[in-house]
Amino acid sequence: MAVYALTGFSLVSLLSFGYLSWDWMKPSLVADVATDPMEKSPPPSFTRPPHIIFILTDDQGYHDIGYHGSDIQTPTLDRLAAEGVKLENYYIQPICTPSRSQLITGRYQIHTGLQHSIIRPRQPNCLPLDQVTLPQKLQEAGYSTHMVGKWHLGFYKKECLPTRRGFDTFLGSLTGNVDYYTYDNCDGPGVCGYDLHEGEDVAWDQSGKYSTFLYAQRVSKILASRSPKEPIFIYVAFQAVHTPLQSPKEYIYRYRSMGNVARRKYAAMVTCMDEAVKNITWALKKYGYYDNSVIVFSTDNGGQTFSGGSNWPLRGRKGTYWEGGVRGIGFVHSPLIKRKRRTSRALVHITDWYPTLVSLARGNLSNVQGLDGYDVWPAISEGKESPRTEILHNIDPLYNHAKYGSLEDGFGIWNTAVQASIRVGEWKLLTGDPGYSDWIPPQTLTNFPGSWWNLERLTDGLRKSVWLFNITADPYERYDLSEQRPDVVRTLLMRLVHYNRTAIPVRYPAENPRAHPDFNGGAWGPWASEEDGEEWEGGWEPLKSRNKKKKCKICKLRSFFRKLNTRLMSNRI
Numbered sequence: 389m390a391v392y393a394l395t396g397f398s399l400v401s402l403l404s405f406g407y408l409s410w411d412w413m414k415p416s417l418v419a420d421v422a423t424d425p426m427e428k429s430p431p432p433s434f435t436r437p438p439h440i441i442f443i444l445t446d447d448q449g450y451h452d453i454g455y456h457g458s459d460i461q462t463p464t465l466d467r468l469a470a471e472g473v474k475l476e477n478y479y480i481q482p483i484c485t486p487s488r489s490q491l492i493t494g495r496y497q498i499h500t501g502l503q504h505s506i507i508r509p510r511q512p513n514c515l516p517l518d519q520v521t522l523p524q525k526l527q528e529a530g531y532s533t534h535m536v537g538k539w540h541l542g543f544y545k546k547e548c549l550p551t552r553r554g555f556d557t558f559l560g561s562l563t564g565n566v567d568y569y570t571y572d573n574c575d576g577p578g579v580c581g582y583d584l585h586e587g588e589d590v591a592w593d594q595s596g597k598y599s600t601f602l603y604a605q606r607v608s609k610i611l612a613s614r615s616p617k618e619p620i621f622i623y624v625a626f627q628a629v630h631t632p633l634q635s636p637k638e639y640i641y642r643y644r645s646m647g648n649v650a651r652r653k654y655a656a657m658v659t660c661m662d663e664a665v666k667n668i669t670w671a672l673k674k675y676g677y678y679d680n681s682v683i684v685f686s687t688d689n690g691g692q693t694f695s696g697g698s699n700w701p702l703r704g705r706k707g708t709y710w711e712g713g714v715r716g717i718g719f720v721h722s723p724l725i726k727r728k729r730r731t732s733r734a735l736v737h738i739t740d741w742y743p744t745l746v747s748l749a750r751g752n753l754s755n756v757q758g759l760d761g762y763d764v765w766p767a768i769s770e771g772k773e774s775p776r777t778e779i780l781h782n783i784d785p786l787y788n789h790a791k792y793g794s795l796e797d798g799f800g801i802w803n804t805a806v807q808a809s810i811r812v813g814e815w816k817l818l819t820g821d822p823g824y825s826d827w828i829p830p831q832t833l834t835n836f837p838g839s840w841w842n843l844e845r846l847t848d849g850l851r852k853s854v855w856l857f858n859i860t861a862d863p864y865e866r867y868d869l870s871e872q873r874p875d876v877v878r879t880l881l882m883r884l885v886h887y888n889r890t891a892i893p894v895r896y897p898a899e900n901p902r903a904h905p906d907f908n909g910g911a912w913g914p915w916a917s918e919e920d921g922e923e924w925e926g927g928w929e930p931l932k933s934r935n936k937k938k939k940c941k942i943c944k945l946r947s948f949f950r951k952l953n954t955r956l957m958s959n960r961i
Contacts, residue, residue, distance in 0.1 A: 449691020472721035494742025499894035514542020538623030581905025654696025699733030708823025734774035793853030
C-alpha cells in the first residue's frame with residue numbers, strides 16, 4: 389500500500405510518533421467533571437412541559453469544540469456541556485438533508501425515500517408530506533413552534549415549507565448553501581438567487597446582516613415576545629460553519645497566528661457561533677425560560693477537512709460513513725437533568741430526538757407508527773442504559789457501486805458493491821464505497837494544494853468492499869477485522885438485508901427548469917402549484933450535473949442586478 393508524504397511527514401511517521409494514539413478516555417477531553425455534592429439533590433420536577441431549544445450546527449467537525457481538545461475557542465459550549473451531559477456515543481448522518489430529515493421525522497432515511505445525497509435547489513422533492521413532523525407533534529402538545537436557520541428539506545411546493553410542516557414562524561434559508569451576508573446561492577453558473585425567507589415571504593430587507601448574528605437575535609426576539617408560562621420549541625439550525633468561510637473580521641483576528649487560512653476563517657466562524665449560543669442562553673435566563681428549559685446541541689455531520697474542519701482523531705470526513713463523518717458532537721444542558729456534570733456513553737442517534745422530545749413535552753406517540761428513534765431521556769437524565777442497541781447508518785442503492793464488490797463477497801445474501809453501513813452492539817460494518825478515508829490531524833492542514841488529498845487517498849487503492857470494526861475497542865477504525873470475523877460480517881449483512889426489505893423507493897428526481905430563480909423574482913422559492921402532484925414519482929434519475937455545482941462572481945453579480953430591479957419595480961408599484 390502506497391503511503392504518501394505530507395508536509396514532511398507520512399502516515400507511518402504519524403503512527404510511529406503516536407499522533408494516532410490519542411486516548412479516547414483522556415480526562416481533559418471527555419471525562420466526567422467532578423459533581424458538586426449539592427447537585428445530588430433532585431432537580432426541579434416537571435410541573436409543566438419544558439421549553440425546548442434544539443441547536444444544530446452545520447459541518448462542525450468532531451474535533452472542533454474546546455472539550456475535545458481543539459485549538460478553537462468555544463467557552464460557552466464547553467460550559468453548557470460541562471454543566472449538563474456530554475454525549476460521547478452520539479451519531480448523526482454524513483451530510484445535511486439526511487440528518488435534518490431524521491431529526492424531524494424520527495425515521496431512517498430509507499423510510500422516507502431520502503437515502504441518496506441531498507435535496508438540491510432545482511429538484512421537485514421535499515420531506516414526504518405524509519410524515520408527521522416533530523414540530524407538528526409538539527404543536528399537538530400545546531407548544532408554540534419556531535424555526536430559525538437552514539431548512540434544506542425541500543421547497544418546490546408551498547406544502548413543503550417549514551410553516552406548512554409544523555412551525556408557527558420561520559426565518560432562514562431554504563437551500564443548503566448561502567452567502568452569510570447577501571444570502572445569495574448559486575446552483576451552477578447563471579443559476580443564482582436570493583435565499584432568506586420570513587415565513588413564506590422573501591426577506592429582502594434582511595440582506596447584509598451576518599446570518600449567525602441575525603438568527604441569534606431572532607431567537608431573543610421570539611423569547612421576548614412570548615410568555616414563559618406557555619411551552620415553546622425553538623429549532624435553531626445555524627448556517628455556521630458551512631462554506632462559504634465568512635466571518636466578521638474581529639473574530640478572524642483572534643486566530644491570526646493560524647498558518648492555514650481556511651482553518652483560521654473556520655475557527656472564527658465557530659467562535660462567533662459559540663457567542664451566538666451565549667446570547668441565546670442569556671435570553672432564556674433574562675425572559676424567564678431557563679429554569680424550565682432543555683437545551684440540546686448537535687452537529688449535523690462531520691467536518692469538511694479541506695474547508696477548515698477537523699474530525700481528529702476519527703477517520704474520514706463529511707460525506708463518508710467512517711466515524712469522522714457520522715459521529716457527532718452532542719450534549720444536553722438543562723436544570724431538569726437528574727444527574728448533571730457527566731459524560732454519557734449511551735448509544736444515541738439523531739432519530740432519537742423525535743420520541744425523546746415529544747415524550748418530554750407530554751405529547752402522544754401512540755398514533756405514530758414506524759419510528760426508528762427511541763426515547764433516550766432516562767439514559768441522558770438518569771444515566772440508565774440506552775434502549776438503542778444498533779444504528780442503520782444508511783443503505784444507498786444509487787451511490788456509485790464499488791468496483792470490487794459482489795454478491796459472492798457478501799455470502800450470497802448481500803451485494804457488497806452497494807454503499808451501506810450499520811452498527812450492531814460494538815460492531816460496525818461498511819460495504820461498497822464508504823468515502824475517502826484516513827486520519828487528518830489539524831496541524832497537517834496546509835495552504836498547499838493537494839496536501840490533504842495525498843493523505844486521504846492513502847487507502848483509495850485497496851481492493852476492498854467490506855470492512856468490520858469493533859468500534860468500542862477501536863473507535864478510530866484502524867483495525868479491519870472482516871477477514872478474522874466472517875461470522876460477525878455475515879450477521880451484520882443479515883441485518884442490512886432485514887432493513888433493506890423495509891426501504892421505500894429512493895426519491896431523487898431530475899432537475900426542473902421551472903425552479904430557476906429568474907422565474908421567481910430573483911429568489912429561490914416554491915415553483916410548483918398545488919395541483920402539480922408529486923413530480924418525482926416514476927423516476928429515480930440522479931442529477932447529471934450534480935458534480936458540476938460551482939459558485940461564481942458572475943452569478944452573484946447577476947443576482948444583485950435581479951434583486952435591484954425587483955426592488956425598483958416594487959417601489960414603482
